[in-house]
Every structure is written in C-alpha cells, then in structure tokens.
Amino acid sequence: MATFLSLPDELLIKIMALGGHAAVAACQQTCYRLNGIVNTSAALLYMQALTAAGLLDNTPPAMALIERLKLLEVHETAWENSPWHLAEDHSDLHCLVSSSGNLLLFRIPDQKFLAQVIPSVHRAVPAVSRWKGDMDEYTHELTFDVSRDLLIYLTMNRLHIRELSTSKPHPLSSNGGVFPVHRIDQPHILCNIQVYGELVAYMIASVGGSGSHLCVHNWTTGELISHMGGYRAPLYYDFLDDAHIVSVSSRPGNDPSLVVTNIHSGHRIDFVLDLPSMATNPEFIRGPDAITYYCITVNSMPRPWSHKQPIGYFYSGDAGRIVILDILTHLYGGLRPDSKQRQTFHFSTTALLSHVRSNALATVVPWDEWGPGSFRQVPRLPLAYQTVSGMHAACGMRVIHDHILKDRHGRSVIRIYDYHPQRVRRALAIDGVPVQETPGGRGLWTRLRRSLSHRDAEHAPHVGAGTACVLPGTDGQLPCLAKEIPLPDGPLVTCNLVCVLCEDVVVLLELKQHRYGSPVGRMFYHPI
Numbered sequence: 001m002a003t004f005l006s007l008p009d010e011l012l013i014k015i016m017a018l019g020g021h022a023a024v025a026a027c028q029q030t031c032y033r034l035n036g037i038v039n040t041s042a043a044l045l046y047m048q049a050l051t052a053a054g055l056l057d058n059t060p061p062a063m064a065l066i067e068r069l070k071l072l073e074v075h076e077t078a079w080e081n082s083p084w085h086l087a088e089d090h091s092d093l094h095c096l097v098s099s100s101g102n103l104l105l106f107r108i109p110d111q112k113f114l115a116q117v118i119p120s121v122h123r124a125v126p127a128v129s130r131w132k133g134d135m136d137e138y139t140h141e142l143t144f145d146v147s148r149d150l151l152i153y154l155t156m157n158r159l160h161i162r163e164l165s166t167s168k169p170h171p172l173s174s175n176g177g178v179f180p181v182h183r184i185d186q187p188h189i190l191c192n193i194q195v196y197g198e199l200v201a202y203m204i205a206s207v208g209g210s211g212s213h214l215c216v217h218n219w220t221t222g223e224l225i226s227h228m229g230g231y232r233a234p235l236y237y238d239f240l241d242d243a244h245i246v247s248v249s250s251r252p253g254n255d256p257s258l259v260v261t262n263i264h265s266g267h268r269i270d271f272v273l274d275l276p277s278m279a280t281n282p283e284f285i286r287g288p289d290a291i292t293y294y295c296i297t298v299n300s301m302p303r304p305w306s307h308k309q310p311i312g313y314f315y316s317g318d319a320g321r322i323v324i325l326d327i328l329t330h331l332y333g334g335l336r337p338d339s340k341q342r343q344t345f346h347f348s349t350t351a352l353l354s355h356v357r358s359n360a361l362a363t364v365v366p367w368d369e370w371g372p373g374s375f376r377q378v379p380r381l382p383l384a385y386q387t388v389s390g391m392h393a394a395c396g397m398r399v400i401h402d403h404i405l406k407d408r409h410g411r412s413v414i415r416i417y418d419y420h421p422q423r424v425r426r427a428l429a430i431d432g433v434p435v436q437e438t439p440g441g442r443g444l445w446t447r448l449r450r451s452l453s454h455r456d457a458e459h460a461p462h463v464g465a466g467t468a469c470v471l472p473g474t475d476g477q478l479p480c481l482a483k484e485i486p487l488p489d490g491p492l493v494t495c496n497l498v499c500v501l502c503e504d505v506v507v508l509l510e511l512k513q514h515r516y517g518s519p520v521g522r523m524f525y526h527p528i
Helices: 009-028 032-040 042-053 065-081 282-286 349-358 421-430
Strands: 055-057 095-100 103-108 112-117 129-134 141-145 150-154 158-163 178-180 188-196 199-206 212-218 224-229 237-239 244-249 257-262 268-272 290-297 314-316 322-331 340-348 375-377 383-385 398-400 404-406 412-418 467-471 480-486 497-501 505-511 520-527
Touching (some): 009 042, 095 497, 103 141, 141 188, 150 188, 188 237, 244 349, 268 349, 322 349, 412 505, 421 480
Antiparallel strands (some): 112 129, 141 150, 158 178, 188 199, 199 212, 212 224, 257 268, 290 322, 322 340, 404 412, 412 480, 497 505
C-alpha cells in the first residue's frame, strides 16, 4: 500500500506547499527525509522566508525562485545599512493629512490634494510619482485607501466617494459616489473620518457640547450601518476588523477601559485597564488632582488585497494591527512641563479579537483575563528632538516612536517597534531563544525573555548603520523587535521635523516653519 512518504519528492513538495507555512514547519520535524526535502526545495524555502518576513509575493511569474530569494534577502536587510534617500520632487507639499501603505496625501490650496507615492529601491517600486486631484466644496475631513484606489471626503452634509487616481466617482460606489451624512438638530462639525474595507466611519461633534455621534456607512451603497450617540460615541477610535471598532472609555467613577463595539449589533465589551500595574508612573494617572486625557492613534495599514497602485515585488500580509493608547495627564494649573506626564501603550488587536470571538456575550473582561502578554508600555528613552506632530505613527504591526530619540551611543535615531509575530520569532531564533507556549496557548509572547542584542556598548556602529534588538516579554508585556535608524547626514532644521511610518519605508519631512500644515522644505525616506 502506498504511503505518504512513498510519493515522489515533487508531489510531496506540492502537497506541503498547499498546507502553508505551518504545515511545512510541522513536516520538517517529522523525519529526516521531509526535513531534507524542505531544505533543498527553493519553492518551500521561499514560502517560509516570505512568511517569516510577514510579506506576500508580487514578483513577476517568470522570475526564478533563486532570484526571488535574493531579492527578499536584500529587502529584509536594507534598513540596516541603506542610506537615506532625498526626494527630488517635493514642491507644492503643504499639509500632510493622511497616509495609506506607501502613499502620502497632502492638502494644497484651491481645494486640491496631492498624492505622493514613496518609492522603494529594494522592491522595484518606481521613482517618486505624484498626481493632483480636485475636491468639491469646502472639505472638512478626508481619508483614503491605496489598496482600493479610494478617496473619501466630507463636506457640509455629504459623503463623497472618489477614485484616488482620477478624482472621478468610484466605480464600486452607487448614486454617483455622493451620499448624505447623518443629520442632527444641533450645530455640529464633521471630523475623524476613517475607512476600512467597505466601511467608512466619521464623527459628528456638537458645537454646543451636547455630545457626539459616531456613524458607520457602507461606502459602496451609502447604507448607514451603525449610529452611536451620547456617552456611547467615542471621541477617538480605530477599526479592529470589518465588524468591530475599538475606543477608550473614561467615564467618571469607572476604571478606564478599551471598548470593543460590534458595528452591526451595537454590543460592546469593556476590556478593563489596570493602569497601576501597567504604568511606571501611575500616581500621575490616578492622582486625585490630575486631569487625564485618553487618545487612540489611527492605524494606516490598508487591507492587503486588491492593490491598484504600484506595490513592488513584496507587500505586507494581514497579520493584524497594533492599537496605540496615549494617556496624557496634567495637574490643575495648565500643561506646564513640570506637571505633565505622558504614558503610551501598545495593544495587540489579535488578543482583543480572540476574546471577543470566544466571549461574544460578555460585557466586561477583567484585566487579568486579557491584559498580561497583550500590551507593552513604550519605554522612556532620552529625547533628541521633538517632532511637530505625533500623527501617522502606526502601520500594521509596526509603530514608530512619536519623537526622535538618542540611542546608547548618543546618536539621534528614529525608533520603530515591530510586533509581527513571525519577524519576532525569526529574530529570537537567530539568537537561539526557544519559543514556548504557556498552558492553554494564552500568553505566547510572555515566555520570550532574552534580548537579541549582545553587542558591546563600548563600540558604536559605523555612521549611518541601523541597530536592532528584541525587547523581551518580561512582566507580562508584549515583546517586539526594535529598530533604530540614525537621522540623515547633513544639517537639519531639527525643530521642524515630522516622522511618518509607511508600509515599508519611514518618511522624514522637514517643514519650513515650526507648525503643522506649513510647506515641506525637504523629504527623506528610508526602507524598514
């Protein structure tokens, strides 16, 4: 009788490839023959390398597998020693309003926008390309999704759905790409617009302070999917997936919590935050004389399919997203430097969604059940320069530090936190750290303890070289791969810098004036 191992190698390779990365890794551990087949098959090695890098393949079909492996290796090491690139065409760049993938959107005068594609020399994305488009009437807010060639903006009482590349009505949107927004009786403004897949959400803030409303539409049909008003309407929010949004609740008398709301049913689950055990300085957050503000930063990673803009040889997979929670606390008397305290936390959306799906009827989830192993407090490091804005800080599983820091060698660096599980696993495997799971599978990352970096602190790396280390998952925190990229050589107006995190590049904008929305003097970009 024929057995699995009696099949020819060619069939075994095809069968294992159909099972994906997990099946290939499992087969490698079964016997010497399957392990040898995997290690000698270019197709399986390439598939494993893509998965470990958190990327999807977009190379030409005629390209040989060996060439693809070489390109992937160059792409993965480019951040460490590649130079900063100066964008030659940066004229007419004014207010940066949004980013998606590797594309930035600027507002320019006369009710126009300018879209700028950031190139990638290691993914064969062509040189910087840009185009201008028109917007109707006075635009309050706008957002876009590069994967759908989609631009959405709000005017006084309408929602406009356009093609990003042509400014024409989007072909997937009905009614000519124009839909009425939800109306309320009080004077109001429209703000905080976001798009995720076929959903678009926006806030209606009452001018008189009588409350706010969050509305979610299907932008293809214009249907109002969800409307939340009163205390249930969050001021800051982000999409978890196409059925849930996350916000923060800090009503008086209650502990702060992350709130996950089902867009279709309205059911909400409060994930309680235990700030005293999370924060290094909880007395500022919990003090009786303190005023605390909570803010969630928007994640700019588009969904990984249906890309219509140039994406190069590789693009990011759908491994999840990171939620950034900023907590700003100050004592009565104003935001004086001596009275202000800021805490920043990163949360895994995978942990939130797994609890939502397993406890669909729950209303409150205690911190001990979901928190340990699902968050990280951003460490406090020496500050080199404050950036003009903290926007555009999250893209998929990567997060950029709000400001420019000093590394242990005294260099001014941009620090990026990478939480992609496969990339963290690979970094730990290089250092020989075993990956273990706790009983029940929960808290996978809390067992990853050792640091990848064993470099001698006495010897600084050569000028321009990036460094990396793994921040361990001690004290129940989420481990991550931290990369530090030195600033470009030459003089910079350091008080006018803006950092933007894109899909696989980090962008540094040097503004002409120290205020958000001023014209861009120079634009640099660096692979990550």
